[in-house]
Amino acid sequence: MLKIEGRNVGKLIGVRGATIKQMQEEHNVRISISKEDDQDGMRTVEFQGEDQDIQNVTEVIRQRFLNERQGNSYESRPRINSNERNSGYNQRSDNNERSSGYTQRYDNNRGGYGRNYDQTRNERSEPEHYPNREFRQSRGGFNNYGNNQQQQVNRYNSSSNNENEWGSSGTTFQHPPARNNYQQPRKSNPEDWNSAEIEMKANFQPSLNTYKSNSNADNKNNSSYERHNSSYNKRSRDGNFNNYRTGSNDNNNNNNVESSEPKAFTPIDWEKLNKDCDLARQERWAKCPQLIKDFYEEHPKTSQMSDEQVEQFREENNNISVSKVFEQDIPTSSMPKPITNFEYAFEKFPDLMNEIHKQGFTKPSPIQSQMWPILMKGNDCIGIAQTGTGKTLAFLLPALIHVDGQPHARGIAARGGPNVLVLCPTRELAIQIEKEVSKYQYRGIRAVCLYGGNDRRKQIEVVESGIEIIIATPGRLNDLVASNYIKVESITYLVLDEADRMLDMGFEPQIRKILLDIRDDRQTVMTSATWPTGVRRLASSYMKNPYQVVIGSLDLAATHTVSQRIEIIDEDDKYERIVRFAQQELGKNDKAIIFCGKKDRADSLSCDFVLKGIQCQSIHGNREQSDREQALEDIKSGEVNILIATDVASRGIDIEDISYVVNYDFPRNIEEYVHRVGRTGRAGKTGISLSLLTRSDWGVAKDLINILKEANQEVPEELLKMAERFENRKPREGGRGGFRGSSRGHGMF
Numbered sequence: 001m002l003k004i005e006g007r008n009v010g011k012l013i014g015v016r017g018a019t020i021k022q023m024q025e026e027h028n029v030r031i032s033i034s035k036e037d038d039q040d041g042m043r044t045v046e047f048q049g050e051d052q053d054i055q056n057v058t059e060v061i062r063q064r065f066l067n068e069r070q071g072n073s074y075e076s077r078p079r080i081n082s083n084e085r086n087s088g089y090n091q092r093s094d095n096n097e098r099s100s101g102y103t104q105r106y107d108n109n110r111g112g113y114g115r116n117y118d119q120t121r122n123e124r125s126e127p128e129h130y131p132n133r134e135f136r137q138s139r140g141g142f143n144n145y146g147n148n149q150q151q152q153v154n155r156y157n158s159s160s161n162n163e164n165e166w167g168s169s170g171t172t173f174q175h176p177p178a179r180n181n182y183q184q185p186r187k188s189n190p191e192d193w194n195s196a197e198i199e200m201k202a203n204f205q206p207s208l209n210t211y212k213s214n215s216n217a218d219n220k221n222n223s224s225y226e227r228h229n230s231s232y233n234k235r236s237r238d239g240n241f242n243n244y245r246t247g248s249n250d251n252n253n254n255n256n257v258e259s260s261e262p263k264a265f266t267p268i269d270w271e272k273l274n275k276d277c278d279l280a281r282q283e284r285w286a287k288c289p290q291l292i293k294d295f296y297e298e299h300p301k302t303s304q305m306s307d308e309q310v311e312q313f314r315e316e317n318n319n320i321s322v323s324k325v326f327e328q329d330i331p332t333s334s335m336p337k338p339i340t341n342f343e344y345a346f347e348k349f350p351d352l353m354n355e356i357h358k359q360g361f362t363k364p365s366p367i368q369s370q371m372w373p374i375l376m377k378g379n380d381c382i383g384i385a386q387t388g389t390g391k392t393l394a395f396l397l398p399a400l401i402h403v404d405g406q407p408h409a410r411g412i413a414a415r416g417g418p419n420v421l422v423l424c425p426t427r428e429l430a431i432q433i434e435k436e437v438s439k440y441q442y443r444g445i446r447a448v449c450l451y452g453g454n455d456r457r458k459q460i461e462v463v464e465s466g467i468e469i470i471i472a473t474p475g476r477l478n479d480l481v482a483s484n485y486i487k488v489e490s491i492t493y494l495v496l497d498e499a500d501r502m503l504d505m506g507f508e509p510q511i512r513k514i515l516l517d518i519r520d521d522r523q524t525v526m527t528s529a530t531w532p533t534g535v536r537r538l539a540s541s542y543m544k545n546p547y548q549v550v551i552g553s554l555d556l557a558a559t560h561t562v563s564q565r566i567e568i569i570d571e572d573d574k575y576e577r578i579v580r581f582a583q584q585e586l587g588k589n590d591k592a593i594i595f596c597g598k599k600d601r602a603d604s605l606s607c608d609f610v611l612k613g614i615q616c617q618s619i620h621g622n623r624e625q626s627d628r629e630q631a632l633e634d635i636k637s638g639e640v641n642i643l644i645a646t647d648v649a650s651r652g653i654d655i656e657d658i659s660y661v662v663n664y665d666f667p668r669n670i671e672e673y674v675h676r677v678g679r680t681g682r683a684g685k686t687g688i689s690l691s692l693l694t695r696s697d698w699g700v701a702k703d704l705i706n707i708l709k710e711a712n713q714e715v716p717e718e719l720l721k722m723a724e725r726f727e728n729r730k731p732r733e734g735g736r737g738g739f740r741g742s743s744r745g746h747g748m749f
């Protein structure tokens with residue numbers, strides 16, 4: 001038996017039935033994989049057959065793992081549980097478990113290494129970096145890795161008699177940092193791949209143990225940690241199975257070890273395996289129902305636009321630019337022309353036109369006028385436009401046409417499930433998009449919103465009643481897909497809204513897992529107001545020759561409808577300043593969102609406000625979902641005119657009459673500043689942002705200055721000096737040092 005992280009099962013065992021079947025035949029082993037991830041996201045893989053055959057097939061998988069790792073493929077990187085590693089490599093269970101002995105734990109296979117190295121939830125609050133060097137050292141120092149150092153050395157030595165293997169090289173090992181300081185490897189840092197080997201061992205150790213138990217009934221309860229450890233250890237040192245047996249000091253189970261010794265390693269035909277994978281994928285997608293993606297017919301008026309007219313229109317509409325992301329040197333004249341009014345895009349869909357008229361919109365926003373022709377033609381597209389400029393409708397209306405235009409009857413029976421999936425980073429944004437969908441009653445198309453913190457049963461019931469559009473946060477969607485309540489194979493139109501934020505929040509593995517099951521020829525759309533490199537990487541893996549529509553510039557820019565004010569202030573004076581703002585500057589008809597850096601800051605500020613008689617609501621990740629929704633409702637309805645929030649409300653939230661955004665704490669990255677500020681000045685309205693900067697924010701001063709300059713805003717002298725001091729200080733600090741928070745000391749300025 002073997003435990004592999006759910007999303008890696010396909011890759012490590014083979015992709016889909018064809019390859020697994022082939023592996024079964026080649027190795028004369030029956031392989032069965034648990035249908036669902038367990039609570040830690042792991043799948044159990046069981047092998048039945050002769051010892052040697054099982055050994056061979058597990059070796060193939062092991063090699064596959066190593067190969068993936070050496071290729072630095074991000075996807076194959078297994079998950080690491082920082083807490084578990086923090087408590088020690090050999091502390092895979094709590095103290096109670098350890099005191100009852102390793103043997104028992106492994107024999108019972110209670111999660112094993114795999115389980116304990118699993119669980120990366122990538123919450124933003126988790127620390128991000130683990131010093132790689134220390135981790136590598138730990139490979140030689142099994143005994144010494146962990147908090148309970150001496151206790152483990154003793155236990156291990158007494159039970160295994162095998163100091164050479166794990167004990168000797170561990171003496172110089174440094175402790176990992178204390179629990180609170182523990183940091184995970186950066187996902188993007190290839191150096192951190194060294195740690196993957198440890199996880200590899202971790203994943204394979206229990207497999208040997210258990211598979212021997214499974215394949216040899218006599219020894220079922222006898223396999224011991226000591227034997228397991230010594231043999232495993234020898235093997236993992238140089239990654240070579242030939243050394244497998246020599247390290248064994250096992251007294252009780254020598255026979256068992258002998259019988260499980262693998263024979264010479266047979267090289268794996270990777271080319272063939274990969275080809276098989278591709279074939280299996282092709283076969284799988286070939287069975288999908290017919291898909292129609294092109295619903296666009298250029299309106300004669302649009303066709304008549306000359307190149308000059310097109311250029312002029314683009315220029316006048318906030319500098320629309322359109323290109324192919326991965327194809328250079330394509331003249332702009334060959335790009336789809338923008339449509340200048342709603343009819344030119346939707347004339348053939350009168351029901352939809354009626355719905356648009358009901359909204360009272362007069363003309364498409366720039367992002368809509370350029371994205372609609374591209375999306376209705378069936379192309380993949382990345383849309384980058386400033387906050388509040390109608391990106392939701394830009395992907396939504398083509399989605400409705402897409403659903404209605406498919407050749408098969410609607411409903412689960414004919415289509416197998418929903419056709420449109422919109423993934424977004426926060427629950428509130430998901431709810432908002434669903435509300436937006438429900439404004440357009442088009443041909444009975446129905447949507448469901450799936451997010452955590454809400455009635456799961458109810459969500460499932462709606463899904464099972466047959467819906468066409470799913471709007472979801474990745475966590476809840478994964479949960480329902482893994483539990484087989486939702487099949488994403490029927491998705492043909494996929495939207496990743498605020499894709500950069502989803503990556504920032506650590507949703508990438510979950511997104512990639514979902515995407516594996518969505519057919520290859522789907523249409524994919526990504527939208528955001530900011531576009532960092534990480535998202536480009538995602539786009540390159542999962543989009544097909546996408547167009548890119550940028551409104552304004554790709555450089556980070558805040559919407560020009562907001563007047564941005566900056567005040568440099570002492571941390572101690574902030575509270576007084578914000579009270580003055582709430583009591584004296586905020587008008588009766590104004591509404592403000594005050595952003596705090598942390599949940600407890602938001603809590604304490606709202607408590608203080610209430611004690612002072614300032615009515616407000618608050619929203620952050622620690623509040624009950626119903627309270628979060630109520631908070632948004634209260635600010636929308638005008639029940640309160642102040643919403644105190646963390647960044648959970650920085651993206652996408654569309655409250656039309658917010659007049660002020662206040663950065664009580666400046667955001668930790670400049671992208672978030674752009675999104676926060678964009679909660680006001682939406683849909684052509686104007687707004688004001690007020691940012692309180694303290695000396696500890698000097699690391700962002702330069703980026704902020706660029707944003708202010710780009711929007712023709714006043715740049716305070718003090719901010720310029722702050723940026724200058726930061727720049728000048730860098731060499732003395734030795735590189736990048738001094739970024740936000742790292743030099744909070746007094747007297748810097």
Ligand SMILES: Nc1ncnc2c1ncn2[C@@H]1O[C@H](COP(=O)(O)OP(=O)(O)OP(=O)(O)O)[C@@H](O)[C@H]1O
Nearest residue numbers: 361363364365387388389390391392393652654683
């Ligand atoms: N063509 C249009 N004319 C006028 N208003 C529009 C138009 N299209 C959308 N809107 C309105 O503009 C507001 C902002 O739209 P939306 O929430 O889609 O912005 P966004 O670009 O997604 O912003 P963010 O980047 O903050 O998520 C919404 O209230 C929406 O109804």
